[in-house]
Each structure stands twice: as C-alpha cells, then as structure tokens.
Amino acid sequence: MKLKKYLSFTRAGIIEEMQFRASFIIMVVGNLLYLIIVYFLWKAIYASSGSEVVNGMTFEDTLIYLVLATALFNFLDLYVVWQIGRDIQSGKIVLDLCKPIEYRKYIFWSYSGSFVTHFFLTFLPTFIVVSAVTHGAIPLGINLLFFMFSVVMAISINYSIDFFVGTICLYTQSIWGINIMKQVIVLLLSGATIPLAFFPEPLKSIMYYLPFQSIYNAPLSILLDGDPSVETLLTTLGTQLFWTVAMLVISKLFWKASVKQITVNGG
C-alpha cells in the first residue's frame, strides 16, 4: 500500500526521462569516447610495465572494471545535490517541505525513475556487451545475486552522501563548489576512475576505512569475483551494510538539525 504511493513517483520519473532522448544519445557518445581513451591509456600503461599483471590485475581485468565502473557511475550519479541546491536557491524547497511526504523520501523517489531507466538503458547493455566480448571473463553465477544486494546498498550510501552534501547547501547557499568537491572526492576515493589495487599503500588502507569504496569498488569486486571466499564476501557486504546504516543516520540527523536554518528570500 505504502510502496504503491512511492512507485507512482518512479513511474513519473521514467516517463520524464523518456522525454530526453537527445541528451541520452549524447551521453552514450560521451561514454564511448571516454572508454576509447581509457582503453588506449591503460594499454599503453600495460605495454610499458613489461608484465602481464600489474598490481594483481591483468589488462583485461582493469578494462572490465573501468567499463563497468563508468556504467555504474551513469546510473548512480544523478545530480541530486544540484537539485537540492536549486530548490534551496529558488525557494521551491518550502513547497516541498509542506508536502505530506518527507523531503528526503520525496527526492529519492522522484529520482527512482531515473535509476530504473538508467539501469536498463546503460548498465544492462554495457554489462551484456562486456560479458559477450570478453567470453566469460565476468563469472555468471551466485555473484550476480550478491552484486544486486551490493548495488542497492551502493545506491543508498551514494544517496545519503548526496543528501548530506545537499544539506550543507542550506548553510552555504553555494552549489557549484560543494558539488564539485563531493564529486571529485567520491570519484577518486571510491575507485571509480582508478581501481583501488593501483593506489599506493598507506592510501589504499585508508580508503578501505572510508565509505566511498563501498559505492564503486565493493559492488564491482563482488561482481568480478566468481569464487569468493565466505570471509571476503561477508567483509565486503558487512562494511557496506555498516556504511548504509551509518550514512543514513548521519544524513537524517544532519538534515533534521539543519532544516531550521532555511532562509528563503521572498519570491
């Protein structure tokens, strides 16, 4: 009953997303170009390293990882911070706060339609193409199920971080700077642009203690590991679960404490 209410937001989001076909095509072109650059760059890196395996990853491993990370990025990064920032600046947030639904949930569910469309239009096709081209380099088994769980938690952590950063906008009224900082930190420290295995030692250990690696590194490592030990699986999923709960609580509390701060210039 309750879910049905929220799913109507999802439906509206899907319909809205379908309106922007041109931007979708350009996004695909942009991704292809990015992947071409990534392919040649890493090929050159592996060629100059003189060995097949660098930091425990072969060229093929790295490439699959990065292609899927890009696909995951398109489906996770939905510019939620921009939305919250714009709502604050324009004052629209006041109307949203009056709605009989929590603002946090309202934003999440209005973006849920984009999650669905982006999953089917970018992640799934990429996944199918990659697994067909690499002839089974991606194991297809029970890991897919764990991957699903992992992605759901990644969505939640990512959303909590976005919401947290969006809340900061209540104080600063600055969108661009806050957003760019968040994006840069998340992309670098989550392993979305460079696999975690390549980071030098003290940095690598620190990254495992931060919530960011749970967004990209965790789901991808689960997906690409066909025969994981129970211990690795539990550690990865457990860490993710911890951060899901922790970030949820932190972002909720922070919002609650900050919402009184809202100053909206008369409109």
Added chain:
Amino acid sequence: MKKRGLRFYTKIYFKIIAQDIKSKMSYRADFIISTIGMIFTNISGFVSFWILFRNFPSINGWSYHEMLFLYGFSLVSITPVQCLFDNNWSLRQQVYTGDFIKYCFRPINLFFYYQSEVFDIKGLGQLAFGIGTMAYSWSKLDIGFSAFMLLKLIVFLITASLIMIALQNAAAATCFWIQNSFYVLDLAFKFKDYAKYPITIFSPVFRFIFTFVIPIAFIAYYPSYVVLRPDEVPLLSWLSPLVGVVFFIISYKIWMRGALKYNGTGS
C-alpha cells in the same frame, strides 16, 4: 556604424568585468567554497596522474617528467576558456528564457559583449597549478632554459588555448538550434581531460580523429614538442598556432550565425 578600435574594446572590457567581479565578491562564502572546490579538482587530477604513472619510468617513450610537463601545459592552456569564456555555460538558459535578446541591442560586438560579461576568477588557481607543474617538470628535465624558449612556450600556450575556446563556443552555440545544449557543452568540456596524454598511445585511426576531427592533440601534445623536443618537432606542431586561430574563427562564425538568427521568445 563606425568600426571601433582595440583600445575602445580593451577599455570597455575591463569596465564590464569589474562589475562582474564586484557582484561575485558579494557572495563571499560561495566564492571561497568554489575556489576550494577548484583546488580540490586540481589536486585530485594530480593525484590520479601520480598514481597512474609513478610506477613506470616511461609511457610510450615519454618520460614521467615529460608527461608531467604535458599535464601542466594542458592545465595552463585550458585556463583562458575557464576564466574568460565561462558565460557560454549560461547561454542556453538565456536563449531559452529570452534574456539573450538584450545583447542583440547593444552597439558593440555581440560575441564580445556576451563573453566579457563574466570573468571566472577560480580559473586562476588552475593557472597557478599548471605553471607550478610545468616549472617543476622543466627543472627536472635536461632541456635547458632560454628567453627564446620561454617566448615560444607563451606563444604556443596562447594559440593552444584557442582550441578549447573554439570547442566550447561551438558547443554552446548549438543551443541556438537545439533546445538543451548542456550535454553537448559538457561533452566538449570533458575533452580537456583527454588532452594531457601523448597522442602516440592511440591507434592510427584515433590519432587521425584527435588531430583533425576533434583537435584535442593541439591542446598540449603538438605544441609542447616545441619546448620538450626541439630537435624533432613534427610539422603539425608548427601548424598548431594556425590551427588554433582557424578553429577559433570558425567557432566565432558559428556562434554569431546562431546569435544573429535569434528571434527572442516573443515575451
């Protein structure tokens, strides 16, 4: 209308940007946070670069410090587009809402007036970062130093910066024909990230594309030859100032063509 001289335009330029800087300064928190955001972007770019290449003495015949020089070169040559042509980003909104019509009634060059309205100070941090990187790698490279080399470097930097400006102008101008040009602009903006790698890592087909179709090789790779390897400068390097100027003129024509056919929104 009588032709106005360079002196007139220089004088009026500083008058216009002074207003913009004043208005930016009134949002001090936003300004400070945006500046920090920009510094973060540069640091993370540098860290990614360092993580990727620190383990390898050379990539494709390019030494670590040569690559670093290329990186610094690309940072400096994309600074002008960041600082001076930032208003391209709001072009689509102005065209969409009809505000753009106000520029059409000014008795000075339309393109000049539109671009001079915004000066993005944050870009200066990037300039400092780029110069620092170049100076450091230059000191590590055994290529000597002379006033003539510095002069060559400056000339090639300025002309290289025209490429990125041209790409952004042309991408922004698409909003005169299509509704939402954000994705086109965003795509063109990402090219800057690809300019920092030596073009030799690509296969011949893509080498051709990145030289003649999307000329990102002229942003850093070809022009930096003049300083890095003065003895083996390819012909295309000497052509790079010309390429910059030609692409800039083409983009100016496209932009003006769109602007002059603009009819407003009727409101």
